[in-house]
Amino acid sequence: MEEHGTAPRRQDPSLRPLLRSLGLELLFYAPLVTAYFALVLHFGREPIQRLYESGRASYAYLSLALIVGQAVLLEILTSWLLRRIGLRH
Amino acid sequence: MVFPIAGVEVDPFLLALIGFGVGVMGGFFGVGGGFIAGPLMFWAGVPMNFVVGTDLAHMTGKSIVAARRHRALGNVDLRLGVLMMVGTIPGVEIGAQIIERLKVMGDVDRVLGMAYVVILTVIGIFTAWEAMRALQIRRRTRLPVDEVLGIPSAVRRSRILRIPPLISLPTSGVAEISIWTILLVGLITGVLAGTLGVGGGFLRMPLLVYVLGVPTHTAVGTDLFEIVISAGFGTISHALKGNVDVIIALTMQTGAAIGAQIGALGTRYVTGPTIRLAFSFLPLVAAVMVLLRLQG
Numbered sequence: 389m390e391e392h393g394t395a396p397r398r399q400d401p402s403l404r405p406l407l408r409s410l411g412l413e414l415l416f417y418a419p420l421v422t423a424y425f426a427l428v429l430h431f432g433r434e435p436i437q438r439l440y441e442s443g444r445a446s447y448a449y450l451s452l453a454l455i456v457g458q459a460v461l462l463e464i465l466t467s468w469l470l471r472r473i474g475l476r477h
Numbered sequence: 478m479v480f481p482i483a484g485v486e487v488d489p490f491l492l493a494l495i496g497f498g499v500g501v502m503g504g505f506f507g508v509g510g511g512f513i514a515g516p517l518m519f520w521a522g523v524p525m526n527f528v529v530g531t532d533l534a535h536m537t538g539k540s541i542v543a544a545r546r547h548r549a550l551g552n553v554d555l556r557l558g559v560l561m562m563v564g565t566i567p568g569v570e571i572g573a574q575i576i577e578r579l580k581v582m583g584d585v586d587r588v589l590g591m592a593y594v595v596i597l598t599v600i601g602i603f604t605a606w607e608a609m610r611a612l613q614i615r616r617r618t619r620l621p622v623d624e625v626l627g628i629p630s631a632v633r634r635s636r637i638l639r640i641p642p643l644i645s646l647p648t649s650g651v652a653e654i655s656i657w658t659i660l661l662v663g664l665i666t667g668v669l670a671g672t673l674g675v676g677g678g679f680l681r682m683p684l685l686v687y688v689l690g691v692p693t694h695t696a697v698g699t700d701l702f703e704i705v706i707s708a709g710f711g712t713i714s715h716a717l718k719g720n721v722d723v724i725i726a727l728t729m730q731t732g733a734a735i736g737a738q739i740g741a742l743g744t745r746y747v748t749g750p751t752i753r754l755a756f757s758f759l760p761l762v763a764a765v766m767v768l769l770r771l772q773g
Contacts, residue, residue, distance in 0.1 A: 410742055418735050425731045429724065436723060437481050448716030451723040452709060455534055458730055459541035 417466045424458050483527045483722040491521050492725060496535060497732030504543035504740020506756045507697030508678030509536040509704045512763040514729075516770075527722050530715030534726035537708040539733035544701035546741035552698030554648040557691065560656060561663035561681075561699075562706055568667015569707075575672050589672065590771045596669070597764035600683055605757035607687070611750035649691040649699075662688055670707070678704055679760050686753065693749030 428436075432454075439447040478489045495517045499510035511532050518528045547553050579588060640655045662684045670677035678700050685696035715721050744752060 406742065406746060410739065413738065414735060417738065421731050421734050425727050428727055433481075433724065440482050440719070444717055444719060447723075448713050448721070451534060451716045451721055451726070452537070452712050454723055455538040455712070455726060455730065456541060456709075458727065459538040459734060460545070462734070463542060463545060 412470065413466060416469050417462065420462045420465060421458065424462055428454060480722055480725050483524055483531070483725060485522050485524060487522045487725070489728045492518070492728045493732035495521065495732070496539070496729030497736040499729075500539050500543075500733030500736025500738075501740040501743075502736075502759075503536075503539055503678075503701070503704075503733070504546065504737040505697075505743050506678070506740075506752070506759060507543075507547075507682050507700035507704075508759060509540065509708060510678075511536060512679075512759075512766055516766055518725075518729075523722075523725060526720050527725070530712070530718070530720030531722050531726050531729075533708045533711040533715060534721050534723060535729040535733055537705060537712050538726070538730040539737045540701045540704040540708060542734045543737040543741045544698065544705055546738060547694075547698030547701055547744070550694070550698070550741070550745060551648070552694045552744070553702050554646055554691065554695050554699045555702070556644075557646050557649060557659060557685075557689075558699045558702040560659045561666075562703060564660035564663025565667035565670070565677075565703065565707065568664040568669075569671035570667075571664075572668045572671020575668070587771065590767050592672075593767050594764045594771075597679070597760040597767070600679065601757050601760035601764065604683055604753050604760070608750045608754035608757060612754065615748070615750060646691070649689070649695045651690055654689065658689065677707075679756075679763065682756065683753075686749075693752050694744055697744060697752065 436447070436450070439450060479486045495514060499514045499517075502508065502513070503510045511529075514532050514535075515528050518532060519525060523531065544553060576589075639653070640657050642656050643653045644656055645652055646654060662681075666677045666681045666684060669680050681703060682696050682700050685691040685699065686693055691699065712721060716723075747755075
């Protein structure tokens with residue numbers, strides 16, 4: 389048997405704060421993610437398709453940028469909004 | 478909805494739902510989930526040549542979300558992740574070379590497929606056995622920690638794995654470990670990932686826990702960090718070859734980003750052995766998927 393002595397027992401918070409925190413986060417995050425997708429779809433669909441056909445290297449880097457942008461920027465924006473309205477410190 | 482790059486009409490809600498499911502799984506277990514998302518995308522109607530590249534693209538975004546969440550929870554060991562990556566990159570290349578050799582010999586799909594099934598089954602059964610043992614030990618001894626292993630990690634058992642230079646991994650709670658051991662784990666994962674054409678999360682996570690002695694939560698977070706790098710690299714590579722439909726990837730990521738948040742946060746409330754016990758089903762599911770694919 390082995391125990392990881394340096395790994396302390398995690399806090400055992402109850403389910404309610406978890407759901408509250410998650411709910412608040414998703415309340416802001418989910419619409420932002422959906423809006424981002426809708427914006428890309430509305431304004432970027434045709435230019436992206438043209439780029440796919442004419443400039444594969446640019447398309448590759450743009451693809452990664454759009455994916456990373458959705459993942460990073462929206463989370464930062466969510467955190468900022470939550471802090472701004474005092475729901476997260 | 479029509480996705481003109483891949484040239485298909487697929488229900489976007491179905492894609493987002495697949496993304497959500499894989500996102501929860503990825504955030505919780507620290508795997509990319511390509512072995513499940515890939516077949517589901519194909520089933521939804523995405524052409525096979527776009528499945529791998531597009532899956533990698535959505536995997537990158539989902540893993541960034543989950544890795545950032547795990548980092549905030551203190552579950553990402555950057556030092557370990559970077560060192561392991563040094564071993565993984567040549568490993569992937571070696572794996573690709575093995576594939577090329579096997580292609581010359583013929584019947585590569587069947588040989589690799591069966592090897593894959595054996596490896597996955599062994600990992601699944603071993604992880605389930607160890608996790609159940611750890612849970613029994615924890616119940617019996619009432620240890621005040623949430624991370625108990627049913628067996629000693631290889632690093633603690635073997636002196637061979639203590640070849641200098643030795644470093645410490647404070648984030649993982651590992652006082653002393655050989656750099657060579659970390660590189661070797663990265664290399665093995667890379668070779669298997671390169672040979673089998675997978676991200677390797679379900680190979681890396683058990684190796685981190687059972688070989689390096691990294692706590693499960695840190696293994697999950699660090700694994701996600703590795704996936705961000707490897708899947709990001711794979712996205713560029715496949716996009717250059719025309720195998721990525723970024724609109725499909727973004728559709729899936731809309732669900733996956735939300736799922737990954739839920740999955741990553743979920744690890745806060747579950748102990749290491751419980752995560753490993755649940756994880757043990759994944760390699761077995763993947764083995765069944767491969768068997769089905771082999772049968773055509």
